[in-house]
Amino acid sequence: MKKILLSLMLLVGLNASAQDTLSTNNAAINFDATSAGSPEKIEAISKQVKSKLVVKTGDFVFAIQMQSFEFEKSLMKDHFNENYVESTKYPRATFKGAIQDISKVNFSKNGKYPVVVKGIMDMHGVKKEVTSNGALTIAGDKVTASSSFKLLLSDFNIEVPPVVGDKLAKQATITVNATFNKK
Amino acid sequence: MNRYQLKKYLFLFALVILSSSSLFAQDDLLGSLEDEKPPREYARNAFKSTRVITAQSMEQLSKGVLDFRILHRFGRINSGAYEAFGFDQATIRLALDYGITDRLTVGIGRSSNRKEIDGFIKYRPIWQSNDGAPFSLLLTSGFVKDGLKWADPNRDNYPSSRYSYYHQVLVGRKFSDAFSLQLMPTLVHRNLVLTEEDKNDIISIGVASRLKLSNRLALTVEYFRHITDLPTGYYDPLSIGFDIETGGHVFQLHFTNSLGMNERSYLVGTDGQWSKGDIHFGFNISRVFTISKPKEFRKKKE
Numbered sequence: 001m002k003k004i005l006l007s008l009m010l011l012v013g014l015n016a017s018a019q020d021t022l023s024t025n026n027a028a029i030n031f032d033a034t035s036a037g038s039p040e041k042i043e044a045i046s047k048q049v050k051s052k053l054v055v056k057t058g059d060f061v062f063a064i065q066m067q068s069f070e071f072e073k074s075l076m077k078d079h080f081n082e083n084y085v086e087s088t089k090y091p092r093a094t095f096k097g098a099i100q101d102i103s104k105v106n107f108s109k110n111g112k113y114p115v116v117v118k119g120i121m122d123m124h125g126v127k128k129e130v131t132s133n134g135a136l137t138i139a140g141d142k143v144t145a146s147s148s149f150k151l152l153l154s155d156f157n158i159e160v161p162p163v164v165g166d167k168l169a170k171q172a173t174i175t176v177n178a179t180f181n182k183k
Numbered sequence: 184m185n186r187y188q189l190k191k192y193l194f195l196f197a198l199v200i201l202s203s204s205s206l207f208a209q210d211d212l213l214g215s216l217e218d219e220k221p222p223r224e225y226a227r228n229a230f231k232s233t234r235v236i237t238a239q240s241m242e243q244l245s246k247g248v249l250d251f252r253i254l255h256r257f258g259r260i261n262s263g264a265y266e267a268f269g270f271d272q273a274t275i276r277l278a279l280d281y282g283i284t285d286r287l288t289v290g291i292g293r294s295s296n297r298k299e300i301d302g303f304i305k306y307r308p309i310w311q312s313n314d315g316a317p318f319s320l321l322l323t324s325g326f327v328k329d330g331l332k333w334a335d336p337n338r339d340n341y342p343s344s345r346y347s348y349y350h351q352v353l354v355g356r357k358f359s360d361a362f363s364l365q366l367m368p369t370l371v372h373r374n375l376v377l378t379e380e381d382k383n384d385i386i387s388i389g390v391a392s393r394l395k396l397s398n399r400l401a402l403t404v405e406y407f408r409h410i411t412d413l414p415t416g417y418y419d420p421l422s423i424g425f426d427i428e429t430g431g432h433v434f435q436l437h438f439t440n441s442l443g444m445n446e447r448s449y450l451v452g453t454d455g456q457w458s459k460g461d462i463h464f465g466f467n468i469s470r471v472f473t474i475s476k477p478k479e480f481r482k483k484k485e
Contacts, residue, residue: 021212045479050216063216067224072480073473074245075431082228083398088360091221096213164430 020055027051027178038167044069051178058102063094084158085124093123105136112137124156141182148175226311229357231426232433232469235391235405237449241319241355241365244282247475252278253468254444261460276444298330301445321353327447344375347447361395371450385451386410401426420453435467
């Protein structure tokens with residue numbers, strides 16, 4: 001009985017360590033929604049993105065507090081939070097998905113591995129499937145996941161009034177950069 | 184199995200349960216990113232502008248932002264068709280406000296009415312947030328300097344007689360995205376008053392509110408009730424207006440019984456009465472410029 005229990009515990013323990021979940025609180029997301037020919041850039045950056053990556057399965061998630069986006073002009077930030085993403089109603093945006101070809105990535109060998117990420121983007125109360133090309137870069141103890149993809153604002157019920165149409169594009173380019181430490 | 188062994192097995196059993204439950208937690212990877220407590224977020228945009236209509240609002244300029252304000256009040260609507268219901272006369276105040284920090288704003292202005300120059304400093308020691316104070320508290324102090332020529336150049340005139348001062352406490356709360364309310368106890372001190380009966384210190388308490396009708400349109404109202412007596416022939420100011428936002432501008436359109444656009448002139452110098460139709464149409468235009476950018480945008484990385 002004792003032996004069974006002990007081996008069971010050992011098994012569970014091994015299993016847990018094999019999960020090897022990498023995590024960071026300082027991933028970066030920036031977006032650019034500048035319309036062609038706009039006199040000012042509509043772009044923002046946040047470096048307070050939480051992210052996790054499970055080495056074995058490729059499961060990948062991130063969550064961002066919408067108010068953490070910083071803009072060049074504070075008025076843009078006000079309008080972004082109040083008129084577009086309504087961040088008091090929808091404070092967070094999240095992504096839950098997986099890196100499709102994680103088995104090709106050798107985490108112990110330095111290099112840049114092209115990957116495909118697929119998952120559900122949840123923003124402004126709307127869930128939508130997103131597939132995007134990205135890369136995993138292994139450099140010593142550092143694992144960097146990066147990807148850039150386009151989102152149609154209308155897919156997320158974010159309206160662009162005609163009056164700002166010459167500045168604000170109908171789609172935004174989102175760039176995600178998450179650096180994890182293996183240790 | 185003795186009691187000791189039983190205890191040991193129970194302990195091991197508990198360990199297994201615990202470690203397997205941690206495995207279950209792994210399944211919800213996204214859930215594990217949930218904050219134990221949500222990060223602090225300060226209440227912003229309780230009002231569209233740093234002024235409700237004429238009075239200071241509980242909003243401040245962000246750090247590094249310059250606000251150029253153009254204020255107009257036309258003549259009285261009851262002045263009749265000959266005066267185009269007030270549009271033939273216009274009084275203006277031009278002003279520049281600047282945000283030194285997110286909590287500290289300073290400003291200067293010049294009014295055509297009595298050729299007054301005014302300046303103020305506005306500080307926010309308490310800022311409403313989701314996990315902190317349920318309200319914001321701001322302190323404003325300022326001066327107004329009269330610029331008219333001396334009424335009687337032959338008597339002893341002192342430069343200090345031109346000055347008035349004011350101190351204001353703003354206590355406000357953004358109750359929801361749509362509704363904000365603030366109270367404004369205010370003291371105006373005039374160094375020189377017209378008659379012996381007039382008081383140098385006038386205390387009043389104001390109330391102001393904003394109700395959003397849509398994302399870009401809001402209804403605003405502000406009213407001050409005097410506590411110490413106002414000079415004869417002067418009344419409490421009441422203003423009702425709309426805030427309209429278009430990109431970098433905020434237009435504030437309103438009706439008011441006050442011609443004044445600084446604290447002395449609207450708190451102590453309002454000689455119109457709503458009941459008699461002494462109503463002025465007016466508008467404020469606020470245009471903000473970002474002078475100092477946030478650190479993320481100072482250097483362009485290419």
